[in-house]
Amino acid sequence: MIEFKGVNKWFGxxxxxNDVNLMVQKGEVLVICGxxxxxxxxLIRCVNRLEPIQKGEIIVNGMSVHKSSTNLTxxxxxxxxxxxxxHLYPHMxxxxxxxxxxxxxKKITKAxxxxxxxxxxxxxxxxxxxxxxxxxxxxxxxxRVAIARGLAMSPEIMLFDEPTSALDPxxxxxxxxxxxxxxxxxxxxxxxxxxMGFAKKVADRVLFMDEGKIIEIGxxxxxxxxxxxxxxxxxxxxxxxx
Amino acid sequence: xxxxxxxxxxxxxxxxxxxxxxxxxIIAIVSLALALIVGIIAxxxxxxxxxxxxxxxxxxxxxxxxxxxxxxxxxFYFGLPTLGITxxxxxTGIFALMLNSGAYIAEIIRAGINSVDAGQIEAGHAxxxxxxxxxxFIILPQALGVTIPPLLGQxxxxxxxxxxxxxxxxxxxxxxxxxxxxxxxxxxEAFLTVAFFYMVIYFCLxxxxxxxxxxxxxxxxx
Numbered sequence: 001m002i003e004f005k006g007v008n009k010w011f012g013x014x015x016x017x018n019d020v021n022l023m024v025q026k027g028e029v030l031v032i033c034g035x036x037x038x039x040x041x042x043l044i045r046c047v048n049r050l051e052p053i054q055k056g057e058i059i060v061n062g063m064s065v066h067k068s069s070t071n072l073t074x075x076x077x078x079x080x081x082x083x084x085x086x087h088l089y090p091h092m093x094x095x096x097x098x099x100x101x102x103x104x105x106k107k108i109t110k111a112x113x114x115x116x117x118x119x120x121x122x123x124x125x126x127x128x129x130x131x132x133x134x135x136x137x138x139x140x141x142x143x144r145v146a147i148a149r150g151l152a153m154s155p156e157i158m159l160f161d162e163p164t165s166a167l168d169p170x171x172x173x174x175x176x177x178x179x180x181x182x183x184x185x186x187x188x189x190x191x192x193x194x195x196m197g198f199a200k201k202v203a204d205r206v207l208f209m210d211e212g213k214i215i216e217i218g219x220x221x222x223x224x225x226x227x228x229x230x231x232x233x234x235x236x237x238x239x240x241x242x
Numbered sequence: 243x244x245x246x247x248x249x250x251x252x253x254x255x256x257x258x259x260x261x262x263x264x265x266x267x268i269i270a271i272v273s274l275a276l277a278l279i280v281g282i283i284a285x286x287x288x289x290x291x292x293x294x295x296x297x298x299x300x301x302x303x304x305x306x307x308x309x310x311x312x313x314x315x316x317x318f319y320f321g322l323p324t325l326g327i328t329x330x331x332x333x334t335g336i337f338a339l340m341l342n343s344g345a346y347i348a349e350i351i352r353a354g355i356n357s358v359d360a361g362q363i364e365a366g367h368a369x370x371x372x373x374x375x376x377x378x379f380i381i382l383p384q385a386l387g388v389t390i391p392p393l394l395g396q397x398x399x400x401x402x403x404x405x406x407x408x409x410x411x412x413x414x415x416x417x418x419x420x421x422x423x424x425x426x427x428x429x430x431e432a433f434l435t436v437a438f439f440y441m442v443i444y445f446c447l448x449x450x451x452x453x454x455x456x457x458x459x460x461x462x463x464x
Binding site: 048050072073074076077079080081083085087088089090091100101104105149150153 | 359361362364365367368369370371372375379380383384387
């Protein structure tokens with residue numbers, strides 16, 4: 001479903017992705033963790049071409065992401081992206097936020113888009129907020145709307161870039177609940193997060209990155225209980241002890 | 243001082259002032275409408291990233307902003323006839339005001355567009371919207387909120403700038419003051435009246451600016 005082949009990326013002199021090779025299967029839930037600056041956000045931002053790469057290739061559903069001949073709209077239709085800062089459109093209502101892309105990218109009718117939007121809102125538990133503006137919602141609610149917005153395009157892949165890092169602690173749970181629900185439904189997910197509870201519960205594999213390299217990748221139980229490298233062990237002890 | 247004023251003479255010249263006011267108003271409205279079009283086009287070229295559009299737009303904006311309006315007006319007033327273009331003064335004046343305000347408006351709109359959070363644009367990218375759709379649904383609606391108060395400010399400046407057209411003998415408000423002065427030599431009465439009419443226009447536009455400012459503050463709370 002998503003394949004990285006020898007991917008290299010530099011920000012100026014900084015080698016932010018260093019020869020990344022990775023295969024994510026259909027329906028897999030992959031959790032990506034690592035110290036800040038290790039390249040984990042950049043890794044998933046390359047998957048829908050929010051970032052260019054300088055070497056190698058990423059293939060999503062048979063499409064070579066960074067080839068100029070690739071239909072970018074079609075590629076992005078299949079990939080939902082959730083940002084740390086939600087990025088809801090402030091001048092639109094919740095419903096309009098969710099309907100924008102289905103109507104204008106997928107070209108479905110407004111009535112159909114509204115039906116889907118209400119369905120997705122129901123699913124993230126915010127049906128009653130359809131006509132609210134983002135400002136009127138809490139951070140957790142905004143992130144759930146953002147997830148509903150992503151889901152409304154019926155993507156095969158959902159990418160999450162630290163979806164709970166900007167939230168107050170008491171709101172993290174409601175967002176994770178929605179994500180757990182998604183994970184058990186067979187949608188392919190790549191989640192950059194430090195929520196190790198989430199990783200243990202639903203991840204098929206955990207990927208640990210440092211300095212742009214994949215250091216370790218494996219089943220959550222193996223990774224947490226029996227890390228193979230000192231760096232991973234050190235990282236785990238740091239995030240699990242507080 | 244007011245006691246020495248001859249108000250009778252003002253009333254006698256009232257038709258002249260009203261004609262002047264009418265022309266000032268028309269010149270301002272027409273120039274503003276044209277300047278908006280010029281400004282939008284110049285701004286679109288400026289941010290397009292296409293070199294043959296971008297650099298001429300930058301040159302235009304910088305030349306206009308670095309030279310006095312009066313010099314620009316004289317340039318077109320004396321320059322156009324040497325190119326064989328002879329149009330009435332009023333059209334030359336509108337042309338100069340249009341180019342002048344257009345450059346400032348281009349920069350106002352550009353600032354508005356740049357003020358939209360990069361994350362908003364990324365969200366548009368991520369959901370598959372193309373450039374035009376991102377502009378139309380995400381960037382411009384948000385840029386508009388920040389753009390309207392300075393645009394109204396520019397409109398107010400433009401109204402007062404029309405006074406300079408009196409120097410190329412366009413029969414607008416200031417010119418009617420000059421006319422009365424030269425005929426009756428009562429400059430105090432003449433220009434007090436002129437100033438009064440400019441104030442009337444200003445105080446019609448100001449509530450609009452204040453109102454839009456309040457709308458903007460509401461928007462920023464998002």
